[in-house]
Each structure stands twice: as C-alpha cells, then as structure tokens.
Amino acid sequence: MLDEPTAHLDDASAALVERAISALAGRVTVLLVSHEPRTAALADRTVELAPSSSAASARFRADVPDAAAADRGVPAPAAVRRWAWLRTLASLLRPDAGTYARAALAGLGAAAAAVALSTLSGWLIVRASEQPPILYLLTAITGVRFFGIARAVLRYRERLVLHSAVLSTLTELRERLWALLSVRGLSARRLLVPGAALEALVGDAEAVRDQLPRVLAPITTAVLVAAGALVAVQILLPAQTPVLAAAVVVALVAAPAVARAADRRAAARSQAGRASLLARMGQALAAGPDLRANGRAGAVLRSIRSADAALTRLERRGAAAEGSRTRSSWRRQGPPPP
Incomplete structure (x- = not known):
C-alpha cells in the first residue's frame, strides 16, 4: 500500500520511485494513492474518488475554479x-x-x-x-x-x-x-x-x-x-533639454538594466556553483571509505576546496553587482529606508 509515494520529491527522485513501482508489476498487488497524473498512470486499474457533495469538500478540488x-x-x-x-x-x-x-x-x-x-x-x-x-x-x-x-x-x-x-x-x-x-x-x-x-x-x-x-x-x-x-x-534652458533627457535615460533605464543583467548572470552562476559543490560534497561523503582506501581522499578534498573558492568568487561578483545597483539608487534618490 503506497500513499503519495512521490509527494515532495524532485523529478529525478520521483522517477526512481516510479521505476521501483513499475518493477513490482506482476509480482505483488500494489494499492497506490496519488494526486500525480504520472504516478497514477502506473496503475493497471484506476479508481477516481469523487469529492463529497458538501460545499466545504468541493472547495478543495483542484479542478474547481477559484x-x-x-x-x-x-x-x-x-x-x-x-x-x-x-x-x-x-x-x-x-x-x-x-x-x-x-x-x-x-x-x-x-x-x-x-x-x-x-x-x-x-x-x-x-x-x-x-x-x-x-x-x-x-x-x-x-x-x-x-x-x-x-x-x-x-x-x-x-x-x-x-x-x-x-x-x-x-x-x-x-x-x-x-x-x-x-x-x-x-x-x-x-x-x-x-x-x-x-x-x-x-x-x-x-x-x-x-x-x-x-x-x-x-x-x-x-x-x-x-x-x-x-x-x-x-x-x-530649452537647448539643454536633450542632454538632460539622455542623462535621465542612462540613470533610470540603462544603468539599472546593466546592473540587473549582471546580477542575474551572477545569481545563475552562483546557483549552479552551489549545486555542483553540494553534489560533490554528497558524493565525497558517500564514497568516503572507498576514497580513503584508495588514497584519493586528499585529491577529492582539494577539488572540493577549489570548487568552494570558485563559488566564493562568484558570490563576490554577485555582491559587486548588488552594490552597483544600490549605488545607482543612492545617486538617484539617496539611501534606502532602514
């Protein structure tokens, strides 16, 4: 009996669980309860449970417009x-x-x-x-x-x-x-x-x-x-209006757009670097005994330290982009409220 076996799981983990359920076909009888269409499709026979007629229960149906x-x-x-x-x-x-x-x-x-x-x-x-x-x-x-x-x-x-x-x-x-x-x-x-x-x-x-x-x-x-x-x-000074208009466009449009693009790139790189570092750490912890037995623990630790240093540099670039955006805001209006 499986009650929401793929709930709160990412796609990769959910796929592993679904493959394990599929492997049970023809061997045991599986009673599966799931709100996930992909998981429910694994069943040979599907029984849809209709909500009760009460208004309170009907409010929680996923197909009812809010x-x-x-x-x-x-x-x-x-x-x-x-x-x-x-x-x-x-x-x-x-x-x-x-x-x-x-x-x-x-x-x-x-x-x-x-x-x-x-x-x-x-x-x-x-x-x-x-x-x-x-x-x-x-x-x-x-x-x-x-x-x-x-x-x-x-x-x-x-x-x-x-x-x-x-x-x-x-x-x-x-x-x-x-x-x-x-x-x-x-x-x-x-x-x-x-x-x-x-x-x-x-x-x-x-x-x-x-x-x-x-x-x-x-x-x-x-x-x-x-x-x-x-x-x-x-x-x-009508003759100076185009010059001021150009300065306004740079201050209010161009500078924030450049800072936002730099911050977005830095955030994406930081996220990818953080995910890579966590994956390496998890793999190293899981393979710790084998690494020590083969004398590779030191090399793996150096690789993790290198990845951590690279992530630190990415975080600093993101902080620099955030600082440039903050300085631009200060120049336009003054410090933000506390």
Missing part, C-alpha cells in the same frame, strides 16, 4: 502570465493608493529640496569668495537653512507615510493569502510540506514588506524628480 480568488484580484495559477505579478501588485496597492501618493509627493519634495540645497550652497560658496556685502548673501544663507531643514522634515514625513502604507498593504496581503489557502490549500502541493503555509503567511509576506519601500519608493521618486527636472530645464 472564484473567490478571482474576485479578490488574485490570479489562478493556470492564468499566471508574464505580467500577472504587476496586476496583482496594483490590486494590493490600490486600497492605499492615496497614502502611497502622499509618500511619493513627500519624497519628491525631499529630493527637490536636496537639489535646491546643493545648487544654492554651491552658488553661495562661489559668491562668498568674492566678498560682497553680507546683506547680499542673507537671502541665500536663509535659503540654505530652509532647504536643509525642509529636506530632513520631508524625508522623515515620507518614511512615516510610506511605512504606514506598507504595513496596511501587508495586512491586506496576509488576508488574501489566508483566504487563498483556505480555498485552495490542499490542491497546492508545495503547501503540503510542514511549515510551508506558515512560511507563506509570515516569511513571504514579510519579504514583500521589506522590498516595497526599497523598490517602489526609489523608483517613484526618481521618475517624479526626473520629470520635474525636465520641465524646469525646458522652461529655463
């Missing part, structure tokens, strides 16, 4: 496409759109104050070197103080409003996750792993909470600042 999830704006797994995550994110942010807009405006004000502070303080230093009458500089001195205080106040205001919105979004996300788990929990194979549901409600939701202020706010503020700068330059 109407509740669709009503909440959560796409069903079969309907997930390339940009489905963006629609889901928009539906999550929509209830607090006004709060996010206020945070974006505060971030825009803080960035504009920082630009004005840098411009005015530079002019003040240069003009003061000419030693004009002090009354001539009082307006600039007052402006430096004003923009310095305004930048700090607006940045603090942005942090307060943004974190309030993120916490509200986190509550909405957890409510949707909980509702989705209650509707389709038993049909999701990943959630059958002990602790997976708790990880989705806590770990995954908190990962979204941490990334929202680090990703959404800098992008929004950078776009607003760039638009404001283009409008101001077009009014004051």
Whole structure:
C-alpha cells in the first residue's frame, strides 16, 4: 500500500520511485494513492474518488475554479502570465493608493529640496569668495537653512507615510493569502510540506514588506524628480533639454538594466556553483571509505576546496553587482529606508 509515494520529491527522485513501482508489476498487488497524473498512470486499474457533495469538500478540488480568488484580484495559477505579478501588485496597492501618493509627493519634495540645497550652497560658496556685502548673501544663507531643514522634515514625513502604507498593504496581503489557502490549500502541493503555509503567511509576506519601500519608493521618486527636472530645464534652458533627457535615460533605464543583467548572470552562476559543490560534497561523503582506501581522499578534498573558492568568487561578483545597483539608487534618490 503506497500513499503519495512521490509527494515532495524532485523529478529525478520521483522517477526512481516510479521505476521501483513499475518493477513490482506482476509480482505483488500494489494499492497506490496519488494526486500525480504520472504516478497514477502506473496503475493497471484506476479508481477516481469523487469529492463529497458538501460545499466545504468541493472547495478543495483542484479542478474547481477559484472564484473567490478571482474576485479578490488574485490570479489562478493556470492564468499566471508574464505580467500577472504587476496586476496583482496594483490590486494590493490600490486600497492605499492615496497614502502611497502622499509618500511619493513627500519624497519628491525631499529630493527637490536636496537639489535646491546643493545648487544654492554651491552658488553661495562661489559668491562668498568674492566678498560682497553680507546683506547680499542673507537671502541665500536663509535659503540654505530652509532647504536643509525642509529636506530632513520631508524625508522623515515620507518614511512615516510610506511605512504606514506598507504595513496596511501587508495586512491586506496576509488576508488574501489566508483566504487563498483556505480555498485552495490542499490542491497546492508545495503547501503540503510542514511549515510551508506558515512560511507563506509570515516569511513571504514579510519579504514583500521589506522590498516595497526599497523598490517602489526609489523608483517613484526618481521618475517624479526626473520629470520635474525636465520641465524646469525646458522652461529655463530649452537647448539643454536633450542632454538632460539622455542623462535621465542612462540613470533610470540603462544603468539599472546593466546592473540587473549582471546580477542575474551572477545569481545563475552562483546557483549552479552551489549545486555542483553540494553534489560533490554528497558524493565525497558517500564514497568516503572507498576514497580513503584508495588514497584519493586528499585529491577529492582539494577539488572540493577549489570548487568552494570558485563559488566564493562568484558570490563576490554577485555582491559587486548588488552594490552597483544600490549605488545607482543612492545617486538617484539617496539611501534606502532602514
């Protein structure tokens, strides 16, 4: 009697189990229970267990459309496409759109104050070197103080409003996750792993909470600042607008794209190197007695150390790519929120 023999196994391990089950054909009677179509196809005779007529049991059928999830704006797994995550994110942010807009405006004000502070303080230093009458500089001195205080106040205001919105979004996300788990929990194979549901409600939701202020706010503020700068330059110095537009494209599109591509390549190489290292370690541990008996343990250990050093270099490259992306964000808007 086999109850879900391939559950929670990768494809290679599941194939080994299926071959072992196939080898039993004609020798013993096997009673097999499985939700996996490939595993169920091994049986000579198949009996499909229909769900009960109760509404509670019908909710957990894998073939029942998730109407509740669709009503909440959560796409069903079969309907997930390339940009489905963006629609889901928009539906999550929509209830607090006004709060996010206020945070974006505060971030825009803080960035504009920082630009004005840098411009005015530079002019003040240069003009003061000419030693004009002090009354001539009082307006600039007052402006430096004003923009310095305004930048700090607006940045603090942005942090307060943004974190309030993120916490509200986190509550909405957890409510949707909980509702989705209650509707389709038993049909999701990943959630059958002990602790997976708790990880989705806590770990995954908190990962979204941490990334929202680090990703959404800098992008929004950078776009607003760039638009404001283009409008101001077009009014004051129209001839310089193409130059600024090119700089904006480089800062907001080209530089992040290059950093993302480098980070993606480094992550793929790191993942492959980590998998190779773990495979070598597992093979070495399994063949330990044979390696010692044949005097090959030292060579295998040196090979593992070499693979570990190569993986360390890959991880450093990934960290460098991450650092370049972070520096680009700092240049556009300033440090990310803690």
